[in-house]
Amino acid sequence: MQCMFSGVRGIDAGDAAEVSLGSGFSLVKPNDYVLSARTKSDMTGREWEDGAKVSRYLVYKNEHPFAPKTYEEVKNLFSCGLMALQVLKPVRTLGIVFYGEIHGNDGPDSRAVFSLQSVERRPPMEPWPCAWRKPFDKELIKRVPAVIECIQRIMQGPSAERRNAFILLQLGLECFHPLVAGLFWVMGLEAIFDSFGKEQSKNSLCACLGENTPIFPDWHSQRAADLTASKIAIDLYVLRSKVPHGADLRKAVSDSKYPVDLIEKRILPASSDPVPYAFLLSEAACYLLCQVLRKELAKEVTPISSGPLPLPNRL
Numbered sequence: 001m002q003c004m005f006s007g008v009r010g011i012d013a014g015d016a017a018e019v020s021l022g023s024g025f026s027l028v029k030p031n032d033y034v035l036s037a038r039t040k041s042d043m044t045g046r047e048w049e050d051g052a053k054v055s056r057y058l059v060y061k062n063e064h065p066f067a068p069k070t071y072e073e074v075k076n077l078f079s080c081g082l083m084a085l086q087v088l089k090p091v092r093t094l095g096i097v098f099y100g101e102i103h104g105n106d107g108p109d110s111r112a113v114f115s116l117q118s119v120e121r122r123p124p125m126e127p128w129p130c131a132w133r134k135p136f137d138k139e140l141i142k143r144v145p146a147v148i149e150c151i152q153r154i155m156q157g158p159s160a161e162r163r164n165a166f167i168l169l170q171l172g173l174e175c176f177h178p179l180v181a182g183l184f185w186v187m188g189l190e191a192i193f194d195s196f197g198k199e200q201s202k203n204s205l206c207a208c209l210g211e212n213t214p215i216f217p218d219w220h221s222q223r224a225a226d227l228t229a230s231k232i233a234i235d236l237y238v239l240r241s242k243v244p245h246g247a248d249l250r251k252a253v254s255d256s257k258y259p260v261d262l263i264e265k266r267i268l269p270a271s272s273d274p275v276p277y278a279f280l281l282s283e284a285a286c287y288l289l290c291q292v293l294r295k296e297l298a299k300e301v302t303p304i305s306s307g308p309l310p311l312p313n314r315l
Contacts, residue, residue, distance in 0.1 A: 002062040002069060003102045003114065004078045005034060007054035007094035008085065012135040022145035023152070024063065025081045027056040033114040034059070037098040042119045050094060058082060061102065071099065071118070080155055083166050084147040087293050088140050089217070090127030090173060090286065097122065125173035128283045130216060130268065150300035162296060165191040169289055179243050182282025186240040188289045192296065198241075198258060202233035209291055215284040227284065235260045236281050236288075249278055 011027060013019045019027045028034060030052050038051050060078045062069050069077075078097070085091050100117040154162050165188040172184035193204035211230035238260050242249055249262040265274035268283065 001064075001102050002074055002099075003059065004074050004097060004099045005037075005057045005059040006078075006082070006097045007051055007057050008082075008136075009054050009092040009094075010132060010135050011056040011091065011141075012137045013056060013141055014138060019141060021081065021084075021141070021148060023081070023148050024061050024077070025144075025148060026059050026061075027141070028059045029056060030054065033102060033112040034098075036114050037100065037116050037119075039116065039119060042121070043096065047094065047096060051096075054094060058085065074099065075120075076155065077152070079170070080151045081144075081148050083170060084144050084151055085136065086125065086127075086169060086173060087147060087151070087166075087290050087297070088143055089134065089136050090125070090131045090290070091136050092127065092132070093125040095122045095124035095174075096120070123174035123176070125170070126176070127173060127286065128178075128268070130283065134217070147297055150297040153300045154296065161191040161194065164188070165289070165293060165296070169286075169293065172286060172289075178279045178282045179239075182278075182285045183240060183243050185282070185285035185289045186236060189285070189292060192292055198234050198237040201237045202230070205233050205288065205292075206230050208295055209288070213291065215287055217287060229288065232281060232284055234258055235262075235277070236285060238262070239278055239281050249276075 005028070007030075008027075013027050017029050017031065021027065034057050035052055038048055040048060043051070058078075058081055060074065060081055062074060062077075075097075082093070097120040098116060098118075099120070101115045103113045103115060151166065155166070157163070168184045168188035168191065172181040172188070175181040175184060189205065190201070193201065193208070195201040195204040206229050209229050211228065213229045215227040215229065215232060238252055238255070238258050239249075239262060241247075242252060242262070253259055253261040253263075260277075262276060262278040262281075264277045266277050266280045267274055268280055
């Protein structure tokens with residue numbers, strides 16, 4: 001069977017060796033067939049070691065031998081599963097994606113053999129430390145199957161804007177520079193809202209999430225509890241207008257209409273070190289985009305006998 005997988009950190013899935021997520025996906029502890037895919041010609045020594053230390057591998061299997069998929073089809077489906085995790089709560093990834101075929105029974109009573117066909121290197125996804133404070137636990141894992149199905153519908157649907165919003169979330173998580181990452185995430189918000197101007201962007205964001213929606217997840221420190229969608233929306237879009245034009249962020253404080261001190265030092269949740277307000281806004285953009293995307297996913301949920309599948313309202 002065709003198989004693609006990559007390592008993810010911070011997953012608390014219990015003691016089971018493999019946890020099914022449906023749609024061909026599972027979360028698998030490092031095992032013989034997964035670790036056999038590592039290749040020293042494509043990985044650094046640190047990456048080789050980290051591959052054995054991650055909490056889980058996200059694995060996608062196409063178990064229909066008479067209906068093989070192309071590599072691009074498998075890759076696109078795998079991306080849907082990976083982004084399902086990130087939308088619920090951003091997690092750290094290794095960035096190295098393995099593709100090949102599994103031969104033999106990979107159940108508990110037999111050893112599977114993995115035949116590696118290709119290795120793709122992407123930048124590791126590195127969410128900010130606030131997201132590390134809570135593991136991706138069993139309650140979040142329960143929600144993943146429904147989210148995967150919804151993301152697959154969107155990615156196969158007619159709206160390029162909705163697809164782009166998920167892609168921009170991924171690109172931001174893969175970006176090492178906080179301000180550029182924040183720009184990607186605000187672009188994702190704009191793809192959904194199609195708003196024009198700072199006031200309209202703020203109105204669209206607040207109409208979607210609610211004015212008093214906290215920016216940071218419910219495991220944030222109390223000092224960030226007063227940061228809500230309405231309080232930072234204008235500041236966020238001021239930053240978004242400065243960064244792509246290479247503007248001097250220090251000048252934003254003297255703007256005649258929307259003055260904001262983007263250089264003022266603030267304390268981020270989960271950190272004792274002050275950072276420029278611009279960095280805090282960039283991190284907030286990630287969590288805002290995740291919340292907005294979950295609203296989009298809720299539109300795709302198919303009702304079942306007991307009602308619609310639950311999706312979280314917050315990270």
